[in-house]
Amino acid sequence: xxxxxxxxxxxxxxxxxxxxxxxxxxxxxxxxxxxxxxxxxxxxxxxxxxxxxxxxxxxxxxxxxxxxxxxxxxxxxxxxxxxxxxxxxxxxxxxxxxxxxxxxxxxxxxxxxxxxxxxxxxxxxxxxxxxxxxxxxxxxxxxxxxxxxxxxxxxxxxxxxxxxxxxxxxxxxxxxxxxxxxxxxxxxxxxxxxxxxxxxxxxxxxxxxxxxxxxxxxxxxxxxxxxxxxxxxxxxxxxxxxxxxxxxxxxxxxxxxxxxxxxxxxxxxxxxxxxxxxxxxxxxxxxxxxxxxxxxxxxxxxxxxxxxxxxxxxxxxxxxxxxx
Amino acid sequence: xxxxxxxxxxxxxxxxxxxxxxxxxxxxxxxxxxxxxxxxxxxxxxxxxxxxxxxxxxxxxxxxxxxxxxxxxxxxxxxxxxxxxxxxxxxxxxxxxxxxxxxxxxxxxxxxxxxxxxxxxxxxxxxxxxxxxxxxxxxxxxxxxxxxxxxxxxxxxxxxxxxxxxxxxxxxxxxxxxxxxxxxxxxxxxxxxxxxxxxxxxxxxxxxxxxxxxxxxxxxxxxxxxxxxxxxxxxxxxxxxxxxxxxxxxxxxxxxxxxxxxxxxxxxxxxxxxxxxxxxxxxxxxxxxxxxxxxxxx
Numbered sequence: 001x002x003x004x005x006x007x008x009x010x011x012x013x014x015x016x017x018x019x020x021x022x023x024x025x026x027x028x029x030x031x032x033x034x035x036x037x038x039x040x041x042x043x044x045x046x047x048x049x050x051x052x053x054x055x056x057x058x059x060x061x062x063x064x065x066x067x068x069x070x071x072x073x074x075x076x077x078x079x080x081x082x083x084x085x086x087x088x089x090x091x092x093x094x095x096x097x098x099x100x101x102x103x104x105x106x107x108x109x110x111x112x113x114x115x116x117x118x119x120x121x122x123x124x125x126x127x128x129x130x131x132x133x134x135x136x137x138x139x140x141x142x143x144x145x146x147x148x149x150x151x152x153x154x155x156x157x158x159x160x161x162x163x164x165x166x167x168x169x170x171x172x173x174x175x176x177x178x179x180x181x182x183x184x185x186x187x188x189x190x191x192x193x194x195x196x197x198x199x200x201x202x203x204x205x206x207x208x209x210x211x212x213x214x215x216x217x218x219x220x221x222x223x224x225x226x227x228x229x230x231x232x233x234x235x236x237x238x239x240x241x242x243x244x245x246x247x248x249x250x251x252x253x254x255x256x257x258x259x260x261x262x263x264x265x266x267x268x269x270x271x272x273x274x275x276x277x278x279x280x281x282x283x284x285x286x287x288x289x290x291x292x293x294x295x296x297x298x299x300x301x302x303x304x305x306x307x308x309x310x311x312x313x314x315x316x317x318x319x320x321x322x323x324x
Numbered sequence: 325x326x327x328x329x330x331x332x333x334x335x336x337x338x339x340x341x342x343x344x345x346x347x348x349x350x351x352x353x354x355x356x357x358x359x360x361x362x363x364x365x366x367x368x369x370x371x372x373x374x375x376x377x378x379x380x381x382x383x384x385x386x387x388x389x390x391x392x393x394x395x396x397x398x399x400x401x402x403x404x405x406x407x408x409x410x411x412x413x414x415x416x417x418x419x420x421x422x423x424x425x426x427x428x429x430x431x432x433x434x435x436x437x438x439x440x441x442x443x444x445x446x447x448x449x450x451x452x453x454x455x456x457x458x459x460x461x462x463x464x465x466x467x468x469x470x471x472x473x474x475x476x477x478x479x480x481x482x483x484x485x486x487x488x489x490x491x492x493x494x495x496x497x498x499x500x501x502x503x504x505x506x507x508x509x510x511x512x513x514x515x516x517x518x519x520x521x522x523x524x525x526x527x528x529x530x531x532x533x534x535x536x537x538x539x540x541x542x543x544x545x546x547x548x549x550x551x552x553x554x555x556x557x558x559x560x561x562x563x564x565x566x567x568x569x570x571x572x573x574x575x576x577x578x579x580x581x582x583x584x585x586x587x588x589x590x591x592x593x594x595x596x597x598x599x600x601x602x603x604x605x606x607x608x609x610x611x612x613x614x615x616x617x618x619x620x621x622x
Contacts, residue, residue, distance in 0.1 A: 055424040057431075103607055109423040110359040110566075114558045115606065118599040121555065129592045192422065241551060245431065252428065282442050289435030296429050297417060 006177050010260060010307075015170065022162050031230070032270045034162045037169045038226035039250070040266035044176055045216035045223075046247045047256035051180075052212070053192025054108060057244045058116025061100075061123050062093040062217045064239035066224020068127070071140035071234045082145040082164060086225050093221020094214050101213035105206045108195075120239050127236035139235035142228050165226050169263070172219065177259050179215060188212055249288055252295050255302030264303050329465045331584045337473045339580025340480035341539050345553055346560040347487060347572045348531025354567030355504055355524040358415065361430040363532050364554030365437030366406060368547070370533025371540040372445050374398035378452040378541075388454050395455060395540070399533035406533075407526030415525065416518070434554070442547050449546035456541040476538055483534070488569055500524060504567070559602040565615025574613055 018037075022030055042063045049056055066089035073088070074080045100119055107115055127134045134140065144157065152160040179185050187208045190198055195205050228234050237243060246269070254265020276284050295302060349363045377394040410433060418426050459471035491497040503510045503520045511517050535553075543549075560579050564571025579598055586597040605613060 050424060053422045053424045055427050103603065106610065107606070110353075110427060111562070111606070111610075113424075113427055114359070114555075114562065115603065117555060118559065118602055122596050122599045125595045192424075241555075245435075248428065248431075282447075283439050285435040286439035286443075289432040289439075292428065292432035292435070293414070296425055296432065297414075300425075 036267040036270040037165045042223035043250045043262040045219040047251040050256040055113045056116040058120030060243035061120035062220025063224040066221035067228040067234040067238045070228040089221040089225035090218040094218040097214045097217020105209035124239040145229045255304030261304030335581035335584030339576045340477045343576035344535035346557040348528040349557045350561040350572045352528035362433040364550040366532040367536040367553045368550040370536030374537035374540045375450045395537045398537040402533035403530030407529040411525040449544035563605045565612030571614035
């Protein structure tokens with residue numbers, strides 16, 4: 001699968017579908033799809049590193065930075081304009097990543113995974129313990145967002161959130177696909193295979209890691225802002241390891257080799273979770289674990305690979321001359 | 325003075341437990357080169373098994389001193405069942421694959437174990453305090469400690485000593501070292517590498533479960549403490565040097581004392597201090613305090 005080319009057919013069909021679908025969806029489903037698209041942006045950040053064979057168990061740290069950007073902005077400045085806060089969240093996420101990345105770009109594999117975990121759990125600890133600042137486990141309320149100063153009427157708020165998130169997701173898909181098509185994106189893929197070859201060809205591996213880390217931080221920040229407004233309430237769990245684990249799971253489920261795979265994975269995941277927490281709440285993590293085991297052992301490409309093999313089989317069949 | 329005694333005592337007790345958990349993790353990493361994220365889950369399994377065995381035994385009206393036997397039996401049960409099962413069924417399928425895949429595999433096993441515990445033992449906390457109270461207490465500069473805490477320290481030291489002796493001083497230990505250094509050459513000279521892998525992993529599981537079983541009488545055993553154990557154990561072996569037994573001891577002592585200091589002087593920062601120490605060590609000395617730099621094989 002060549003992720004440097006955006007598959008035109010599925011993108012147009014999927015985009016059109018997501019544009020039309022809110023007209024028929026009930027409100028609770030609209031909420032789920034919005035949240036799924038918001039988290040998809042953070043999943044893309046994890047998928048970037050998975051392409052380089054690096055796992056991170058701490059990507060939720062930037063997700064939390066984005067969410068608390070909104071929280072503090074509302075709490076201190078009574079300012080909740082979603083369109084303005086999106087780039088601010090991206091900038092703060094990227095800034096935090098630029099700091100943490102100074103350390104992180106030196107590490108790979110197990111160390112990369114666990115150091116990320118350590119950093120995100122440190123942030124979780126701070127958010128949890130600084131009650132006077134963050135509200136501790138109570139979290140912070142976010143309130144109704146504005147859109148460039150405009151306050152949408154209550155009955156259309158869900159639609160405003162939906163289309164804003166869809167628009168941002170579209171922009172992010174384009175940006176990430178441009179990033180992957182750049183020389184740096186190609187080096188990123190090579191990083192998992194042979195680092196020494198990268199150094200020989202004149203690129204610094206640390207530089208590749210560092211830039212990717214900053215991009216992943218910005219993505220996490222954007223995702224956090226979107227999710228904070230969608231849910232309307234933020235808690236320290238945004239930075240908890242389970243959140244990071246969910247992101248990794250979704251990237252695997254959807255298939256990290258493509259840009260669209262995580263989107264499908266994210267929507268599937270939110271629906272699975274809604275029904276699972278209704279019918280078997282105590283076996284939820286076990287369900288995730290078993291699905292993940294099955295994907296790792298039998299279908300490493302995730303849902304997207306299943307779609308691809310179906311599509312190519314269909315194409316082959318339709319190109320055969322009938323009756324020949 | 326009193327504060328110093330408390331910190332040293334608390335820290336050492338905590339370090340003993342940390343050492344028991346992390347030595348298994350470092351052993352598995354040393355031989356299999358896989359970071360076993362499910363380690364914390366197995367630690368919790370040890371705690372649950374030990375508690376329910378001891379509760380059952382005391383319920384039959386047996387001599388309460390026999391409960392110590394149950395604390396030792398539990399890790400054997402967990403190790404013998406879970407060790408070969410996980411290694412043969414899952415881990416051996418991903419040897420030689422990308423490290424990301426290996427970590428994700430053990431992560432999914434961790435998720436499964438976490439819910440399995442809730443299914444078997446429910447979500448209510450379990451208690452068995454007899455092994456803790458039976459030994460009595462003593463006082464040190466005015467503060468009362470249980471002899472059980474001293475026992476924990478003793479067990480950690482003796483167990484660590486045995487492990488070092490097995491690895492350095494016995495035939496099987498030398499075979500293991502050869503497998504660590506070069507898997508293919510070891511296979512070529514007739515070593516059954518698969519058996520060494522399975523044995524090491526089982527021993528690692530036993531260590532995790534032993535840590536859990538011994539800590540069980542001092543706490544309320546409830547779901548949810550598994551992940552802390554994984555992360556703490558990783559911090560310990562990252563500080564000491566991954567795959568290094570003495571490193572695990574040094575790391576455990578450092579983390580234990582640091583945390584005890586933080587708990588008594590700055591309680592808000594008890595977790596932050598540990599991660600901070602780990603980050604500082606890794607920035608200054610990426611291979612850990614006692615770790616050796618590894619030559620990169622191409």
